[in-house]
Amino acid sequence: xxxxxxxxxxxxxxxxxxxxxxxxxxxxxxxxxxxxxxxxxxxxxxxxxxxxxxxxxxxxxxxxxxxxxxxxxxxxxxxxxxxxxxxxxxxxxxxxxxxxxxxxxxxxxxxxxxxxxxxxxxxxxxxxxxxxxxxxxxxxxxxxxxxxxxxxxxxxxxxxxxxxxxxxxxxxxxxxxxxxxxxxxxxxxxxxxxxxxxxxxxxxxxxxxxxxxxxxxxxxxxxxxxxxxxxxxxxxxxxxxxxxxxxxxxxxxxxxxxxxxxxxxxxxxxxxxxxxxxxxxxxxxxxxxxxxxxxxxxxxxxxxxxxxxxxxxxxxxxxxxxxxxxxxxxxxxxxxxxxxxxxxxxxxxxxxxxxxxxxxxxxxxxxxxxxxxxxxxxxxxxxxxxxxxxxxxxxxxxxxxxxxxxxxxxxxxxxxxxxxxxxxxxxxxxxxxxxxxxxxxxxxxxxxxxxxxxxxxxxxxxxxxxxxxxxxxxxxxxxxxxxxxxxxxxxxxxxxxxxxxxxxxxxxxxxxxxxxxxxxxxxxxxxxxxxxx
Ligand code: FAD
Ligand code: SIN
Numbered sequence: 001x002x003x004x005x006x007x008x009x010x011x012x013x014x015x016x017x018x019x020x021x022x023x024x025x026x027x028x029x030x031x032x033x034x035x036x037x038x039x040x041x042x043x044x045x046x047x048x049x050x051x052x053x054x055x056x057x058x059x060x061x062x063x064x065x066x067x068x069x070x071x072x073x074x075x076x077x078x079x080x081x082x083x084x085x086x087x088x089x090x091x092x093x094x095x096x097x098x099x100x101x102x103x104x105x106x107x108x109x110x111x112x113x114x115x116x117x118x119x120x121x122x123x124x125x126x127x128x129x130x131x132x133x134x135x136x137x138x139x140x141x142x143x144x145x146x147x148x149x150x151x152x153x154x155x156x157x158x159x160x161x162x163x164x165x166x167x168x169x170x171x172x173x174x175x176x177x178x179x180x181x182x183x184x185x186x187x188x189x190x191x192x193x194x195x196x197x198x199x200x201x202x203x204x205x206x207x208x209x210x211x212x213x214x215x216x217x218x219x220x221x222x223x224x225x226x227x228x229x230x231x232x233x234x235x236x237x238x239x240x241x242x243x244x245x246x247x248x249x250x251x252x253x254x255x256x257x258x259x260x261x262x263x264x265x266x267x268x269x270x271x272x273x274x275x276x277x278x279x280x281x282x283x284x285x286x287x288x289x290x291x292x293x294x295x296x297x298x299x300x301x302x303x304x305x306x307x308x309x310x311x312x313x314x315x316x317x318x319x320x321x322x323x324x325x326x327x328x329x330x331x332x333x334x335x336x337x338x339x340x341x342x343x344x345x346x347x348x349x350x351x352x353x354x355x356x357x358x359x360x361x362x363x364x365x366x367x368x369x370x371x372x373x374x375x376x377x378x379x380x381x382x383x384x385x386x387x388x389x390x391x392x393x394x395x396x397x398x399x400x401x402x403x404x405x406x407x408x409x410x411x412x413x414x415x416x417x418x419x420x421x422x423x424x425x426x427x428x429x430x431x432x433x434x435x436x437x438x439x440x441x442x443x444x445x446x447x448x449x450x451x452x453x454x455x456x457x458x459x460x461x462x463x464x465x466x467x468x469x470x471x472x473x474x475x476x477x478x479x480x481x482x483x484x485x486x487x488x489x490x491x492x493x494x495x496x497x498x499x500x501x502x503x504x505x506x507x508x509x510x511x512x513x514x515x516x517x518x519x520x521x522x523x524x525x526x527x528x529x530x531x532x533x
Pocket of ligand 2: 045046
């Protein structure tokens with residue numbers, strides 16, 4: 001058993017920023033299930049939205065966020081996060097983050113931050129590091145952490161379940177006490193105890209067959225919080241990014257919205273523009289509209305992809321602005337300076353998650369959630385592009401401040417070790433991989449960009465059957481990370497379906513053909529799912 005003052009689950013922007021803030025105040029453990037940089041953060045391309053130019057204003061950023069969120073954002077939360085953005089960005093730069101700059105015209109060499117543009121933004125306001133913003137952020141944060149002796153990182157350690165006083169049968173208010181962790185290096189389950197636990201485990205793109213997310217994104221934090229009794233909100237709002245590279249050899253490679261921000265135009269496979277039929281902002285309309293338009297055009301024409309054309313821009317500009325996209329596509333035989341890029345929509349971002357307030361507090365004392373795992377009310381029914389890195393930075397700061405202002409008192413109780421099954425099962429791998437594939441395909445087919453009540457009901461009963469089977473495996477056999485992830489994606493799939501079934505309307509990212517328009521009654525209503533008592 002290990003004891004720390006602060007326990008952080010996840011090493012993306014949320015977890016690392018929080019850990020840095022807490023390290024002067026006590027010992028911090030960061031538990032992460034693969035290598036330290038492996039996270040959604042690491043693959044972020046477009047950048048961070050924040051008001052840093054004279055042509056922009058908080059008011060405009062707030063308005064764009066509310067508009068993308070389709071009526072469901074919590075305006076107070078939106079204002080607070082956006083207004084705090086510049087201060088948190090300044091801290092990140094102070095830590096060593098280098099954003100791309102451009103020469104100020106007629107200034108004789110003076111430079112300013114280069115601001116990108118993305119869908120739904122009325123101004124250029126995206127700070128970026130070429131098209132590898134996330135990689136640079138991880139590098140800056142991990143370098144700063146390496147200089148902190150108070151922070152210990154546990155790589156290849158998989159958080160299985162939260163330890164709560166309720167689960168241990170203690171009387172009184174439920175609270176979080178720590179976590180059981182599978183050490184993947186030796187197969188042992190370890191117990192880590194801390195009075196303050198931060199969930200920063202990211203999103204759940206891997207619940208869907210096609211996703212822009214890396215393999216870590218299996219919704220573990222949401223599933224753990226749900227099992228521990230926390231409220232989970234708005235899980236029906238899964239954002240599909242319109243432009244994931246379509247190529248048999250490309251796994252989850254994103255073509256940043258910034259490409260459309262710099263003039264990229266969506267076309268059908270025969271080269272016809274189509275976005276003017278769907279929105280006045282055409283290819284730069286909010287993501288839900290663009291993803292749905294592509295889905296409709298693909299279904300109408302039978303094509304298996306659409307095209308994104310930026311060949312009208314100078315080749316040197318494209319190579320400098322998008323070096324990662326240019327070189328990755330070129331390796332796969334696509335020269336983006338000369339030919340249009342084949343693209344398809346793919347699951348990208350979880351707008352809902354563990355319900356928190358503006359301090360990152362969940363319903364369980366001692367348990368905080370920050371980043372993609374959390375639902376603060378910022379994104380509403382559809383996240384505005386590049387608002388997630390911003391939210392993670394601001395909320396990590398808030399959660400740290402809250403813990404220092406109102407520390408949760410230490411609770412001294414005996415915590416039992418992990419109880420697991422002992423059997424090895426030779427069939428396990430094939431059963432686990434079969435169930436993984438089945439869930440991801442059924443979520444794509446029945447709970448994707450366009451939904452119906454019938455498909456949602458069908459998904460619900462299939463997931464219930466799969467869960468019974470998984471539960472049996474979980475208890476009887478020695479746990480492995482594949483089995484744990486399978487259990488988590490099944491839980492998250494169930495939460496998405498149950499939330500979608502609660503909302504009798506179409507709004508933002510949730511589009512149901514049985515209720516094709518928004519219902520004003522539901523404009524300010526979030527959906528919640530809690531584990532039955
Ligand atoms: P993550 O960065 O995903 O980190 C989660 C961490 O938790 C990882 O270290 C993971 O290994 C760990 N973890 C998960 N489960 C467990 C477990 N059971 N045990 C231990 N560790 C665990 N947003 C923007 O604002 N701007 C962008 O330009 C942008 N581009 C994007 C491009 C791509 C390709 C993708 C996939 C997303 C993009 N997003 C962007 C979204 C944004 O990157 C994420 O929402 C954000 O990085 C999430 O940060 P996080 O710290 O919450 O989680
Ligand atoms: C992108 O670069 O298109 C991703 C931006 C985001 O998801 O916020």
